[in-house]
Amino acid sequence: MTDLKISVIVPCFNEEEVIQRAYSRIKKVLDDSDNNGQEIIFIDDGSSDRTLDHLRAIAVRDKNAKVISFSRNFGHQQAVSAGIRYCTGDVAVIIDADMQDPPELILEMTRIYRNESCNGVYAVRMKRKGESAFKKLTALAFYRIINFLSDCPIPLDTGDFRLIDRTVIDEFNKLPEKNKFIRGLISWIGFKQVPLYYIREERLAGETKYPLRKMLKFATTGLLYFSKKPLKLAISLGFFNILIGAFLILYAVVGKLANLIETVPGWASLLVAVIFFGGVQLLTIGVLGEYIGSIFDEIKARPEFIIGQKLNFDD
Ligand code: UDP
Numbered sequence: 001m002t003d004l005k006i007s008v009i010v011p012c013f014n015e016e017e018v019i020q021r022a023y024s025r026i027k028k029v030l031d032d033s034d035n036n037g038q039e040i041i042f043i044d045d046g047s048s049d050r051t052l053d054h055l056r057a058i059a060v061r062d063k064n065a066k067v068i069s070f071s072r073n074f075g076h077q078q079a080v081s082a083g084i085r086y087c088t089g090d091v092a093v094i095i096d097a098d099m100q101d102p103p104e105l106i107l108e109m110t111r112i113y114r115n116e117s118c119n120g121v122y123a124v125r126m127k128r129k130g131e132s133a134f135k136k137l138t139a140l141a142f143y144r145i146i147n148f149l150s151d152c153p154i155p156l157d158t159g160d161f162r163l164i165d166r167t168v169i170d171e172f173n174k175l176p177e178k179n180k181f182i183r184g185l186i187s188w189i190g191f192k193q194v195p196l197y198y199i200r201e202e203r204l205a206g207e208t209k210y211p212l213r214k215m216l217k218f219a220t221t222g223l224l225y226f227s228k229k230p231l232k233l234a235i236s237l238g239f240f241n242i243l244i245g246a247f248l249i250l251y252a253v254v255g256k257l258a259n260l261i262e263t264v265p266g267w268a269s270l271l272v273a274v275i276f277f278g279g280v281q282l283l284t285i286g287v288l289g290e291y292i293g294s295i296f297d298e299i300k301a302r303p304e305f306i307i308g309q310k311l312n313f314d315d
């Protein structure tokens with residue numbers, strides 16, 4: 001079957017060191033593949049280095065290399081969303097610019113896509129090379145926690161590296177939410193999606209563009225948008241406190257009546273109770289605040305990103 005047009009979506013933020021090599025490798029894979037049209041969509045997420053210059057040069061040489069440049073840095077998920085919105089392929093593959101996800105696997109993904117007649121192929125990381133122990137550990141914990149908390153199943157150890165077909169792309173583009181946790185949303189959309197296991201390589205060059213601050217924002221969006229369980233935490237904590245309180249009341253009343261305890265001393269237990277309940281209250285207010293903050297973000301209804309320029313698009 002040679003009737004597939006393939007779109008490859010590549011978010012780029014300060015990737016001047018890798019972008020040329022990434023382009024050549026992806027291009028080679030697409031040229032080797034059995035397809036009926038191809039495009040590589042690079043989204044420049046407000047880079048402050050020469051990434052956009054490189055992309056412009058690539059776009060001049062290759063009409064199938066398309067560039068969307070943002071007015072500033074909006075974030076990885078926003079960049080991928082833009083790619084999904086403007087891609088024209090029958091299938092789209094989302095891939096990082098740093099080549100941690102080997103583009104050669106695109107061939108395997110399209111093969112599985114055809115054989116299994118599914119709507120998506122998601123790449124599951126069996127092993128991660130060249131990443132810090134901290135990153136590996138937090139990622140391991142994150143996917144398990146979100147899978148446990150989420151109201152819909154989200155595959156473990158699976159990033160955005162995946163193939164999705166037009167059915168999924170069209171459904172994705174209908175989603176109105178502004179803060180998108182893409183890997184969760186694509187699972188939530190459903191249809192038949194199958195895994196492909198792979199080893200995540202080292203970054204070609206340069207540093208990670210996901211510092212702790214961005215990682216936390218990403219993880220919080222995932223948790224808040226895919227679970228209401230943290231809100232229920234307040235109820236569980238409340239019941240737990242009532243239980244402890246009941247024991248303390250019993251202890252105080254019975255102790256006093258039976259003259260078993262001195263009533264004036266006791267500042268220690270009071271202090272403990274005040275600190276503990278204070279902490280619990282702040283925690284639950286904080287959780288509430290996070291949800292309210294997300295509602296606030298959504299209700300403002302600002303666009304997810306602002307595009308400065310588009311190259312090699314027909315319009
Ligand atoms: N990225 C982006 N905007 C950002 C941060 C990252 O478009 O604000 C891109 C980056 O260029 C890369 C992909 O998202 O193509 C994943 O980032 P990175 O490889 O730095 O993350 P890591 O693999 O370390 O988690």
Ligand code: MG
Nearest residue numbers: 096098100203
């Ligand atoms: Mg990376």
